[in-house]
Amino acid sequence: MTKYTSFRMKTLSFLLDRRAILIIVSLIGAVILTALISIGIGEIFIKPDAVVKALFGYGTDMNELVVKQFRFPRIAMAILAGGALAVSGAILQGMIRNPLASPDILGITWGGALATIGFLTVFSDKANALTVSIQWQPLASFIGAVLAGFLVFILSWKNGISPIRLVLIGIGLTAVLQALTTLLMIIGPIYRASDANIWITGSVHGTNGQDVLTLLPWVVVLLILLMVYSRRVNLQELGDDVAKGAGAMLLRDRITLLFISTGLAGGAVAFAGGVGFVGLMAPHIARKLVGSSFGVLVPVSALVGSMLVMIADLIGRTLFSPLEVPAGVFTAAIGAPYFIYLLYRSRNK
């Protein structure tokens, strides 16, 4: 047990994997560093130390405006959404015992998409102006995403939830939701369609501080709840029979985990749209780094997911400047080949 440190304090006791802790600390450092650099890069370049000063209120007025009003909320949203999507994927992959599972294929993302397009279509008047505030859009997206997750869950119920049925129904529902989304885009006002398209691709463009403050507590609460549950995910990964034999209440645990997974993905999708493949890739990379023990897999996945979306966003807003390319384009650009690679590898098993 050389790799591990036992931590005991009265009723508290944990076994800590030292290497994993080192990786988590390094990743936190990398995320902060990338965030500082990313905040600095843009039409006005701000040096990292000036970014720190501006964040803590000691910068020039101009820097503070750019950093606090425009760039920081956007980067914070990339971190939150990337982390939430990654963890949502990690839960599904563990529970379904299939490394190809992700919130994208369970229809959660597309539930959000349909609700968003529906919202934009229903609340547009003849002059193509929105009849309600756009601030309600995240709520609509969130409800759509959670409803889709819930629907998959209800439809795959048959004396409990079998993971494989969950995946198949998820894929089926995704197809239906995609079709409905396309239909709405075609019959809806044309310029809404381009808004909708950006949303579906996923972008953290135009995030404000309020968005971040709305999403932050939600993600934090769900992550804490998940850490409490991580032991149960580990056990479920050994298969239904082993888990039941060791005293797990599979059904209750599955419902809770699905709720957390859907909640996280729904929250991310509500504000950042359908940033694809993060929920698939991040847990994979994390597993390569720290193995499949869920207690460390969750924070590492979250950090990797944050990095991915942050970097995708950075590339998207700088590479073709002044043109902005949604972050989702780049996560998909890396994600799709990665997915094919995974399929190819699993074929050879």
Add this chain to the structure above:
Amino acid sequence: MYALQTEDLTLGYGEHTVIDELNLLIPKGDMSVLIGGNGCGKSTLLRSLARLQKPHSGGIVLDGEAISNKPTKEIARKMAILPQSPVAPEGLTVLQLVKQGRYPYQTWLSQWSEADEKAVQYALQATHMEEFAERNVDSLSGGQRQRAWIALTLAQDTDIILLDEPTTYLDLAHQVEILDLLFELNKEGNRTILMVLHDLNLACRYADHIIAVKDKGIYDQGKPEDIVNEELVYQVFGLQSDIIKDPIFGTPLCVPHGKGRMVHAREPADV
């Protein structure tokens, strides 16, 4: 004393009944083996004893109490099950696997108490897996992997261990290795062991008590040397055979009839 018993237990899948109103007693402290032909319901019976499958009717009694009334974690502290050919997730180490046997003792604040550590160390020791503790389960040989899974059930620290064909897919040497290990756990650790085995000869050698399953019920049960004979093999497996004495252990040894190369003329079996 009995470790487990069934009361009018009826099992099946949908309309199809596999076990019909069975009353079975599993002796405490013994190594018991369920034998029977393919699809006779012995695995289903074992799974239902471990509460992995709900009975159609009837019940299972553990320590004088129906298991359907007990919290599942409490049962997990008394009885462990190793299902057939379990699969570990990629990248899981032996220690991470075995550790999870402690689930029924843990809470979310206490995930690695001293008792947990001791039980896991004992489990690794007893299965001779200490040196592999930090290896990935998927990098082990078949026999080592099965020992890791047995260590998981041992970490659960239960008086009863159920195993569904623990030697499947293992070569003969590893089959003997696993059964020797279970034999030690039974004789020295004083645990009740109930398992399903396919190899009748190995079953006869290791079991204190054999239970032959046939026609939705029990054909016969008892000590192998008392009950295993040509008639039983014919009735249970539908196979003609000679039963001779194992030249080393003296336990019944089944030599099946059928076709094959004949090197010398057949002599009457000497029993």
